[in-house]
Amino acid sequence: MLEVxxxxxxxxxxTKLSYCPGCAHGIVHKLVAEALVELDILDRAIAIASVGCxxxxxQFFNCDAQQAPHGRACALATGAKRVLxxxxxxxxxxxxxxxxxxxxxxxxAANRGENITVIFIxxxxxxxxxxxxxxxxxxxxxxxxxxxxxxQPNHGNPIKISEMFxxxxxxxxxxxxxxxxxxxxxxxxxxxxxxxxxxxxxxxFTMIEVVSTCPVNWGMTPVDAMKWxxxxxxxxxxxxxxxxxxxx
Amino acid sequence: MARVLMKGNEAIALAAIKGGVDAFYGYPITPQNEIPEYLSxxxxxxxxxxxxxxxEVSAINMVYGAAGAGKRVMTSSSSPGxxxxxxxxxxxxxxxxxxxxxxxxxxxPGLGGIQPSQAxxxxxxxxxxxxxxxxxxYAPESIQEAVDVMKDSFNxxxxxxxxVMVLVDGLIGQMMESVDFDYPVKERKxxxxxxxxxxxINHPGRxxxxxxxxxxxxxxxxxxxxxxxxxxxxxxxxxRFELVNFDNPEYVIVAYGTMARICRxxxxxxxxxxxxxxxxxxxxxxxxxxxxxxxxxKKAKGILTCELSMGQMLDDVLIANNxxxxxxxxxxxxxxxxxxxxxxxAIKSFNERVVK
Ligand SMILES: Cc1ncc(C[n+]2csc(CCOP(=O)(O)OP(=O)(O)O)c2C)c(N)n1
Ligand code: SF4
Numbered sequence: 001m002l003e004v005x006x007x008x009x010x011x012x013x014x015t016k017l018s019y020c021p022g023c024a025h026g027i028v029h030k031l032v033a034e035a036l037v038e039l040d041i042l043d044r045a046i047a048i049a050s051v052g053c054x055x056x057x058x059q060f061f062n063c064d065a066q067q068a069p070h071g072r073a074c075a076l077a078t079g080a081k082r083v084l085x086x087x088x089x090x091x092x093x094x095x096x097x098x099x100x101x102x103x104x105x106x107x108x109a110a111n112r113g114e115n116i117t118v119i120f121i122x123x124x125x126x127x128x129x130x131x132x133x134x135x136x137x138x139x140x141x142x143x144x145x146x147x148x149x150x151x152q153p154n155h156g157n158p159i160k161i162s163e164m165f166x167x168x169x170x171x172x173x174x175x176x177x178x179x180x181x182x183x184x185x186x187x188x189x190x191x192x193x194x195x196x197x198x199x200x201x202x203x204x205f206t207m208i209e210v211v212s213t214c215p216v217n218w219g220m221t222p223v224d225a226m227k228w229x230x231x232x233x234x235x236x237x238x239x240x241x242x243x244x245x246x247x248x
Numbered sequence: 249m250a251r252v253l254m255k256g257n258e259a260i261a262l263a264a265i266k267g268g269v270d271a272f273y274g275y276p277i278t279p280q281n282e283i284p285e286y287l288s289x290x291x292x293x294x295x296x297x298x299x300x301x302x303x304e305v306s307a308i309n310m311v312y313g314a315a316g317a318g319k320r321v322m323t324s325s326s327s328p329g330x331x332x333x334x335x336x337x338x339x340x341x342x343x344x345x346x347x348x349x350x351x352x353x354x355x356x357p358g359l360g361g362i363q364p365s366q367a368x369x370x371x372x373x374x375x376x377x378x379x380x381x382x383x384x385x386y387a388p389e390s391i392q393e394a395v396d397v398m399k400d401s402f403n404x405x406x407x408x409x410x411x412v413m414v415l416v417d418g419l420i421g422q423m424m425e426s427v428d429f430d431y432p433v434k435e436r437k438x439x440x441x442x443x444x445x446x447x448x449i450n451h452p453g454r455x456x457x458x459x460x461x462x463x464x465x466x467x468x469x470x471x472x473x474x475x476x477x478x479x480x481x482x483x484x485x486x487x488r489f490e491l492v493n494f495d496n497p498e499y500v501i502v503a504y505g506t507m508a509r510i511c512r513x514x515x516x517x518x519x520x521x522x523x524x525x526x527x528x529x530x531x532x533x534x535x536x537x538x539x540x541x542x543x544x545x546k547k548a549k550g551i552l553t554c555e556l557s558m559g560q561m562l563d564d565v566l567i568a569n570n571x572x573x574x575x576x577x578x579x580x581x582x583x584x585x586x587x588x589x590x591x592x593x594a595i596k597s598f599n600e601r602v603v604k
Contacts, residue, residue: 044449064453075301
């Protein structure tokens with residue numbers, strides 16, 4: 001008899017994901033969906049989709065959803081959470097969305113200790129608009145708007161969101177993870193689950209930064225992209241737990 | 249409740265509470281600060297939500313989140329702040345979410361000044377946000393009318409699933425008048441908010457989504473047709489205006505809000521001089537009371553549009569008049585508020601004021 005070894009998570013709808021083959025967005029969607037199902041919070045979850053490649057995530061997560069203007073996801077999440085404190089509210093944002101246009105909304109939501117969870121996909125580039133420089137792009141990284149490579153005098157250094165947010169009192173849990181091999185995927189899942197668990201316990205603002213990939217706009221195969229995330233991104237964006245109020 | 253003496257902004261805030269507001273999100277700006285100040289005290293004391301946001305951009309997007317969650321939610325601001333809210337307003341209108349936005353106009357452009365103005369008529373009726381959307385815009389002329397409109401505004405917003413703007417100027421916000429909070433609001437059978445994104449647990453078997461993205465142009469066009477049909481319904485059902493001294497007017501003034509109050513005094517003064525002047529006072533700016541212009545007698549000598557701006561409502565007057573009468577304009581701006589005598593003079597020298 002055939003046995004089902006792998007099933008799509010009930011936390012995802014049947015809509016086909018719109019991500020490019022080998023893009024880490026798909027992996028992270030699965031981890032978030034599994035966490036919501038395992039914690040039994042899917043039916044009271046509200047996903048806030050941002051603007052970027054994940055703009056359609058409101059069609060993918062199998063829960064209620066709102067689609068935010070570019071950068072404003074944490075404001076929508078705040079507005080909704082304040083009137084629905086018993087719901088589980090999370091944003092899913094890219095680095096252009098969170099670290100550039102939406103930095104104010106994100107910092108202040110964190111500073112207020114909004115009891116929401118932010119899934120932050122750092123792929124060091126603007127994916128959806130075709131590979132422009134992001135605030136997280138690495139020094140030397142060639143993008144369509146930094147064709148000779150990002151340089152510090154002109155563009156500044158890549159912005160380190162987790163390091164910055166670790167200084168904010170309202171943050172209850174903050175970890176930077178990656179998904180470039182099964183071991184790291186398992187750890188990312190654990191981190192995402194913990195963030196939602198903290199939200200369930202009303203502990204405050206939780207954020208998981210995922211060092212992600214954009215094989216298409218990096219001009220790499222998915223495998224090489226995973227390698228580059230490890231070899232080039234990780235030294236600039238070291239993995240680890242930056243804040244854990246539960247452990248203090 | 250008997251009549252009470254209250255400052256305009258505070259009366260608007262109390263009326264919002266009477267109208268059932270669940271949450272307020274906003275950012276400080278003069279001359280509307282008494283609204284959030286009053287609400288910060290009274291909403292929190294009643295277990296409701298008040299939050300001072302980090303910016304107007306954030307405030308309107310918090311409104312989006314809470315409106316999407318199905319709650320009665322509002323924000324208030326003034327000219328430069330309303331400018332920042334335009335992005336969110338467009339999204340809220342597109343996602344068909346109800347909310348109330350109070351706009352207390354001050355002089356512009358730019359940082360401008362903090363004195364009363366009506367120079368944000370375009371901002372309210374044409375919008376600074378992108379796309380074909382409309383707000384339902386009320387322009388009360390007194391604190392009492394502001395209170396009545398405010399109480400009703402949440403019902404209107406819920407009924408049409410559309411943002412409502414209550415547009416006043418700094419004078420109405422800052423002055424004191426005696427008001428009665430007990431005038432009943434129109435009964436409306438409000439539809440269930442079965443679209444609210446409040447968790448599947450509250451509507452088993454169905455995912456609710458608040459969204460304004462339609463990448464397929466055919467679908468986006470359909471969405472726009474649906475919005476347009478709603479705006480046409482609103483035009484049909486919600487247009488409001490008042491006709492003042494309209495028995496047999498020689499001239500007709502068109503003015504709203506504070507300017508309409510000043511024109512009332514001017515009309516009395518002109519009467520004493522033997523000149524009968526009527527007034528069309530739009531109470532809704534969208535929908536604009538175009539039909540009121542049909543009631544202007546054929547032999548009237550002209551229409552004088554009076555505004556605290558360089559002439560913005562003038563566009564709608566010209567459209568509504570449709571070439572039937574001479575149209576003139578009188579305006580003060582930048583926070584300058586005219587005496588009724590200036591309006592009297594403007595009527596007496598009407599021919600010098602004709603723009604079309
Ligand atoms: C106000 C506004 N400005 C610009 C855009 C265009 N835009 C769409 S997605 C995007 C960048 C997204 O990049 P990121 O957040 O890094 O997400 P990714 O696509 O890489 O997943 C931009 C600038 C927009 N939609 N709205
Ligand atoms: S463009 Fe990049 S980030 Fe976007 S889906 Fe494709 S690979 Fe992923």
